[in-house]
Amino acid sequence: MAPKIAIVFYSMYGHIRQLAEAEKEGVEKAGGTADLYQVPETLPQEVLDKMHAPPKPADIPILEDPSILQQYDGFLLGVPTRYGNFPAQWKAFWDKTGKQWSTGGFWGKYAGVFISTASAGGGQESTALAIISTLTHHGIIFVPLGYYPAFGLLTDLSEVRGGSPWGAGTFAGADGSRQPSDKEKELARIQGEKFYQTVAKSVEMRLHYPSEPSDRDLPFTVAVHSPDFATPHDTATHTSLDDVWADDPATIPNSPDFSQYRQPYQPEGEQSLLQRQQQQLPISDVPRLQQSYTTLGYRDGIAEGKAKTAQAGFDEGYGLGATLGARAGMLLGVLEGLVGAVGLRALQVSAAASSAAAEGTSLSAVVGRREGGQEDDDGNEGAIMRREAVRLEDLLQQARQELRIAPGGNGGVFAAEYFDLADGTWRYEVLGQEHREGEVVFADVADAHPLVRKWDWIVKAEAARYGIDWDVLKDEEVGRDEEEDDGEEDLARGGKARRERQSRSLVRNAGVPALDW
Numbered sequence: 001m002a003p004k005i006a007i008v009f010y011s012m013y014g015h016i017r018q019l020a021e022a023e024k025e026g027v028e029k030a031g032g033t034a035d036l037y038q039v040p041e042t043l044p045q046e047v048l049d050k051m052h053a054p055p056k057p058a059d060i061p062i063l064e065d066p067s068i069l070q071q072y073d074g075f076l077l078g079v080p081t082r083y084g085n086f087p088a089q090w091k092a093f094w095d096k097t098g099k100q101w102s103t104g105g106f107w108g109k110y111a112g113v114f115i116s117t118a119s120a121g122g123g124q125e126s127t128a129l130a131i132i133s134t135l136t137h138h139g140i141i142f143v144p145l146g147y148y149p150a151f152g153l154l155t156d157l158s159e160v161r162g163g164s165p166w167g168a169g170t171f172a173g174a175d176g177s178r179q180p181s182d183k184e185k186e187l188a189r190i191q192g193e194k195f196y197q198t199v200a201k202s203v204e205m206r207l208h209y210p211s212e213p214s215d216r217d218l219p220f221t222v223a224v225h226s227p228d229f230a231t232p233h234d235t236a237t238h239t240s241l242d243d244v245w246a247d248d249p250a251t252i253p254n255s256p257d258f259s260q261y262r263q264p265y266q267p268e269g270e271q272s273l274l275q276r277q278q279q280q281l282p283i284s285d286v287p288r289l290q291q292s293y294t295t296l297g298y299r300d301g302i303a304e305g306k307a308k309t310a311q312a313g314f315d316e317g318y319g320l321g322a323t324l325g326a327r328a329g330m331l332l333g334v335l336e337g338l339v340g341a342v343g344l345r346a347l348q349v350s351a352a353a354s355s356a357a358a359e360g361t362s363l364s365a366v367v368g369r370r371e372g373g374q375e376d377d378d379g380n381e382g383a384i385m386r387r388e389a390v391r392l393e394d395l396l397q398q399a400r401q402e403l404r405i406a407p408g409g410n411g412g413v414f415a416a417e418y419f420d421l422a423d424g425t426w427r428y429e430v431l432g433q434e435h436r437e438g439e440v441v442f443a444d445v446a447d448a449h450p451l452v453r454k455w456d457w458i459v460k461a462e463a464a465r466y467g468i469d470w471d472v473l474k475d476e477e478v479g480r481d482e483e484e485d486d487g488e489e490d491l492a493r494g495g496k497a498r499r500e501r502q503s504r505s506l507v508r509n510a511g512v513p514a515l516d517w
Contacts, residue, residue: 002032003199006069007192009078010039010089012053013176015116016078017060019168022185023076023114026192032200034076034192037063039093066097067105074110074143074199076192077131080172081115081123085130094134107139110202112195114168114188118176120160128166143198150190153183163187321405323442324413324449328403331455335396338462342392346385392462399458402451413451 005027011017020036027034038060041048056062069075080087086094100106113131117123128144135142147154147165154165161183162169168188170180180188404412419426430440430448446452 001203003073003196003203004071005032005034005074005076005196005199006037006072007034007076007078008037008039008063008069010080010087011078011116012048012051012080013172014054015170015172015176015180016080016114017057018180018185019114019116019170019188020076020078022180022188023078023168023192023195026189026194027196029189030193030196030200032196034196035072036060037068039089040064042089042092063093066093066100070100070105072109073203074112074195075140076195077111077113079113079115079127079131081117081127084123084126086134097138101138104139109140110143110195110199111135111140112143112145112167112191114191115162115166116170116172117162118172118174120171122171124162124164124169125166128164143195145187145191145194149194150187153187153190156183159183167191320442320445321414323446324452325405327446327449327452328405328413328455331452331459332396332399332403334459334463335392335399338466339389339392339396342385343389346382346389349382349385395458395462399455403455413449418449418451
């Protein structure tokens, strides 16, 4: 029995129609026949006239009733892309296929696609990918062109050409002036030929190895059918390959023979325990199927729960964790900068002292003066700077330990005393800022954290000891939101100025400490 092929297309300017005719030639070359159909137009004639669309071909019927396609084994669908998807006319057609979707009218049929776009990046492949979603919901099997049948054409770069392994195609140009080329039509002919051959093989296999249940129209369960529906045992005839109701278990291939357990009923006192257990064995697949579908439903419920709850929790926790990490990172970064600057200063003083001793020069003449005109203590500054570097290094290690991000509540900023590990809520008081109208945001939660507040005070005090402008350090973070509305040039100039001020402050004050030793 030869397969029946329908070529269904929508074409406003005729590009897809030309490819549809080429697809039909390919089907006929393979020894089959194909019927052409047009998808109904949804635009009024007045609009089509303004768009300079030519009249639709009168010799090709318009497919008003989707049920007509149920008599076909395969469909070749011609689609002019709209933003990488079906145009409105095609979408309106699919919206009328609810009956086929619910009853499986298109289930198990085959489909290929051929596409028209304005340019190479207009959706030659993405449109086919989007179409597969609709085919999947109907249970339609997608048959791509592939590379093998038309390898020479698909790899030929000698001229502009539409089409891909997903299916034949053409470039119409932005104004629709370009018509399908000979190579594009040849691709369509090859696709029609190979598509027909693929569907023919499937139909032949069905004829030799029938697998469709003879009671296909029966409902899956009695519950969804009418109340007066009789049991399947009374109304259905089953094949040996589709005995889901287990009328006769012996007819199910590779299944155990339960017939030996069908013993006549005996009073309980005359039955052995084995006999009672054997009579309780199910003689139907319905319990097993029910258990299987219950398990699948449970898994679907878990997946849905994860999507709605676990993912939402991750999104919330990620944002808060990132904000806390940014606060802790800034504090640690300032301390690391102080440790580096003071340590470098200690090395410079030691080197200067060695050089002065070798040349018999005063250390104060080499090192210079502090701000305010006070001379350095030649004999003590090197030792003082080394002790200061060690003190800051110890302080840094303590800050790293307390501000660390540790999983599972094992200390650090997410310790159990600060956060409820069961639901991720914080245990300390957080007040909404007035400029946010009482709303609590991640920045509020981070700033109110006891460890962040503690080390914020310590780091500010250390910065003040060295005369570092804390506002300059914070300005990089808190001033960013206010500057988003500025022009790019002003933003770049302002950021550069702040970095220069901060750099001068660090070098000047850390390089020659303003401490009252």
